[in-house]
Every structure is written in structure tokens, then in C-alpha cells.
Amino acid sequence: MKHIAIVICNYNYERFIAETIDSSLAQDYPGTRVIVIDDGSTDSSRAVIEQYGSRISAVFKENGGQVSAYNLGVELAGTDYVIFLDSDDVLYPHAVSEVMRKFEEEDLAKVQFRLDVIDESGKQTGAYIPHSEPPADCGRLLREGWLYPSPPASGNAYSVSALKAVFPVPEGGINRYGADFYAIYGAALIGAVATIPQSLGAYRVHHSATPSVSFANSEQIKKAPKAFKERWVTLREIAKERMNLELPPAFHDFAHEKAYFGSSLYHASLGARWRWMLNDSRAYMHTIVANPFWSLKKKAGTLFLSSLCLLPYSPLSDFVVRYITNPLARRGTVEQ
Template sequence: MTSFEPKISIVINNYNYEKYIGVAIQSALDQTYENVEIIVVDDGSTDGSIEIIKGYSNIKAIFKKNGGQVSAINEGFSIATGELIIFLDSDDYLFANACCEVVRKYTKAHSMISYKLQLCNEQGFLRDEFLPSIDLLESNHLDFIIKYGYFQTAPMSGAAYSAKFLANHLPFDTSRCGWIDHLLTFTAPIYGEISSVNYALGAYRIGHSSLSEHAKISLNKLRKNLLASDLYAEKISESLASEKNILIKKNKILGPYHWKERYISFVVDNENHPFVDDSRLMLAYNCIVKFMLWPQIGFTKKIKNILQISTMVVLSREKIILAVGKMTNINLKA
């Protein structure tokens, strides 16, 4: 248990979530840890969110034009005064003990405290499912990043970052696409220590009957995600070089599912594929090697994915398109 009580800033970013924003704010207000400030950034909502936010007098509120989640995070960070910062999505909520449990792990050497999130439905009722589904990594985060470029973690609401660490990345350039939570999480071990809480300290809301249904994406969204992951890999590579004098190309950092989805993008619609230097054989090679080496994928899944990738090498484009719907979460019709 730490002998000090660092201030925690809970920054809630919101856009048109009038159904949930009150729950998120109340969960921040209900923290059993006392040294907390609550900042709500509304990113140009057009529903009833603004009126709900204005109903709370004991928070800091920012109302801005719509600019996207990264711009909202930049705004919240600019006025946050906490030593630790939690970026809470407005459709998620924290459990009352979240900040207490974070502080139990925290020292000034930390850049991040990571914790699990429990899935809940649209009404907020908790399910017996968690993100991630496996245990969070307890140690050797930097070694894992250097070797694999990635480790299992919860989405944005599942981490508390030190403000000192965040200053290395924020404000982030909003003209560049990016999964800001991945960028922050996977560079955090380069700048400081990481600790994990291997149980849920908050809830992650999904609106479908299952997580697999919730995860279905269009080809257009998949390509945006591919560009985003390419960006965070670039940032990891740059941070390793500048902070640790370790030179690793970004392609080595990218994980197996990135390469699999990138391969599908290339094959099904090469004309609009966003990576001009890709080739079919290069993508297949990276897929197979990454799945073979990846430690957080079970043997059965490794074999299944390697067989799928190997099959796609010899199938025609038309047959791959027919197979994609069965093999992946990509909806080519959306």
C-alpha cells in the first residue's frame, strides 16, 4: 500500500451517449478514494448529453466542437491536475473501488496500472465475461514489447496512466488516425514500470448478444484499424530508439492478427488496399511466422490460423471472398 495519496484525474470523453454519460459520471463520483477530480469532455454532442453533464456541479466540464476521441482526450489532459489519469469512455463505468486499487499498486516509478474490465449489456447488467479473457501480464512488459510489440490488455477505460508518462505523447496530432489506447499502453513499458490488477475494476458496455458479434467490422473500418495499428507500431519503434537506444523496425512489432487482416484487405480489394508496398507472399509469410511465434495464442488457434492463411495462398480472389465471412469477423458487405 502506498503511503501517499496521489490525485487521480478521471477524464470522461463523450459524444452522443446521453443514455450512459450519467452512469459514467456517477461511477467517478462514487469512488471510495477521495483525492479524485472528474473532468468531462463533451465532443460536440447533438443529443441530450450536454444537459445531463450540466446537471453535475462537482465536476469540470468542457464543451467543444466535434473533433473525435483523440481531440477530447487532448482537451481533458490539458486541464487535468492529477498525478494519475484514467480515460473513461462515457459508455463504460468504474467500480467504486477502482481508484483505491490503482493507488495500492502505484509508485512514482510507474507509467501505467492496468486492470481488467467486465462486460455489461446495454442496461449495465454485468456478464461473466472479461477483457482481456486471459490474465494480464504481471512482469517483463518491456521484454514482451521488444520481442512481440504487444501484450493483452483491456480497452481504454482499463488503465490508469501517470501524467508524467502521458506528457511524452499528449497532445496527440489529431490529423493522424490512431488507436490512442494502444499507443499509450504499448509505449508505457518503455518509460516506466507497469503493474497489473488481474480482476475487473470497471465495466465495458457492449450492445450485442455476444462479444464476437460486437466485434464484427466492415472492410472500411478494418482498414482504418490497420492504419492505426501501423501508426502505434511506428510510435513504439520511435520510442524504443529514443528512450532505450533499441532499434526495431515497426513491421516486427505488428502482431499476427494485424498481418492476417492486412492480407485479407490486400487480396479482396487490392486497388483500395492502404499499404502500397505489400505483396501476397510477404503478407502470408508474416502471418505464418507471427502465429507460430506468438506466445499468447493457444496451439489449436495457431494451427487453425496458419491453415487458413496457407489456404488463402492458393485460393482465387473470388473463393477467398466467399470464405472470409466464415473465417473472420469481417463483413465485406457493410
């Protein structure tokens, strides 16, 4: 039997970490190892983690950021496969079994699966991510600069050998966070990616009672686009030095561009909305019209919705911006 490690990276999530560990220990795949890396938490996380004793492998390190925790997790996994589970998310009991079935069927670098979106209390929101599935040749498209549709960290399982071709990643600066960027896209440069089209876990979104343009927990909507660009630069360097691959200088990604769209148009005046559409929307429009992962129907629908932001009725424009940028504003399926 091949083994898999669930590596939980935690920082100051004492209110969620027990539920995350419990979901990992409840996996019905017998060859599952649970590792918890606490990145210098200053709350009561350590006391919660220590209660599990020998049922888990616990590592307490000085605070260095998420990338430092991933670097250590790849080194310590000691298994054929690994899932990096955020310490506020959960896996359903059959998640590892489904993932391992995929790995046994094919030679894969990564298996990804849908995540249901839950609120801070753990209640289902009715949304899930992602809605689009990457094609079999997503690695080729990535080498052309297209970031493929992927769930966030907790919805991915990796071949450890694939991750070792990418990690360790330089730590510090912008790389204190966003480690899943390097795992998600780095793995696709190494080998094939497969998708399980069902929800095998849950992604927790904090403070989601009032839908806005913000969706992700870790970074503000105005900071995330800049961070993505800097991470792409680092990934290009890793690909060139370790894989002899030359990635393009710029990447294309609708999730990235809709952050600019949302921060520029939300609560904006009619004049500001028109100016952005006329002068600054080229990259946004390109990731819709040329998107290799979307159907013609989806492209047309997104273009139509975007055009509604040019109407003078600002409540409609704000609703459309929320609908496009934040899945929770729809309370339905998610476009990522």
C-alpha cells in the same frame, strides 16, 4: 494522499454518459477528481453533463476527435495519476482504490486491469478482456515490436508524468481516434506496467446480440488494421524525437492480425480460405508461433482452430473465425 483524475471523453453518448459519470463519482478513493471533456456533441450530452454541477469539472470544446480530447485531458488532469474512461464504460466502486494501491507499491508508468464485457443495455455477457497478462518486461518486448496484451482505454490508469512524455499527439486524420493506442504503448516505453488480475470495470460493446467477426466499437474490422499501422508510424516518430528510442519499422500483434484473418476468411469460399492460408497468413502465423505472451498450449490450440478453416464445411469455418476474432461468440474468457 496522492490524487487521481478520471477523465471522461464524450462524444454523442447521451444515453450512457450519466451511468459513466455516476460510476466515477461512486469511487471509494477520496482523492478522486472527475473531469468530463465533451468533444462537441450534437445530441443532448451537454444537458446531462451540466446536471452534475460542481461535482465534476466539465469542459465543452469544439469537435476535434478523441486524440484532441486526450491531449486536453493530460494537460488538465492536475493530478499524479489519471484514468481515461470512455463515456459508454463504467468503473466499479473500488477500482481507483485498487489502482492506487498498486501505484503506491511500485514506481509504475501504468496499471491495467480487466474489464467485464457488457452489452448495450449493460447486461453482463460473461466475457472479459484481456485474458493474457503482459510480463514485467513488456516494455523491452515493445521496443522489439511486440504489442503487449492490454485492455482498451477504460482498463488503464497512468502516471501523468509518463503520459506527458508521450502527449500531445498530433491531431487530425487517422489520429481523430485511437488515442488509447498512444497512451497504452507510449506509457510502456517510459516505465513499468503492472496488472491487476481482476475486473474493476465494464466495457460496453454495442449491437452484440448477433456474434460476428466484429468486436470493437470504434472502428470497422477492415479499417482497424490500417489505422494501427499508421499509429505505429506516429508512435515511432514520438519515441525517436522525445525519448531517443528507435522502434522497429513494423510491429507484431495477434489482435491486429486476427482482424485480417477474420475479414479474409469469414463467409469465404473454400478456395479463398486455402489461398489466404497458403499465401497471406505468414504474419498471422508468426504472431501465434512466436508470441512471447502465450503458453505453448494456447499457441497449439489457436493453430488447431485456425486449421479447421481449411475444411470444406463452411459453417464450421465461419464458427471458428467468429470464435477466434470475437470474444462474444464464445460467451466466456477472451483472448486478446
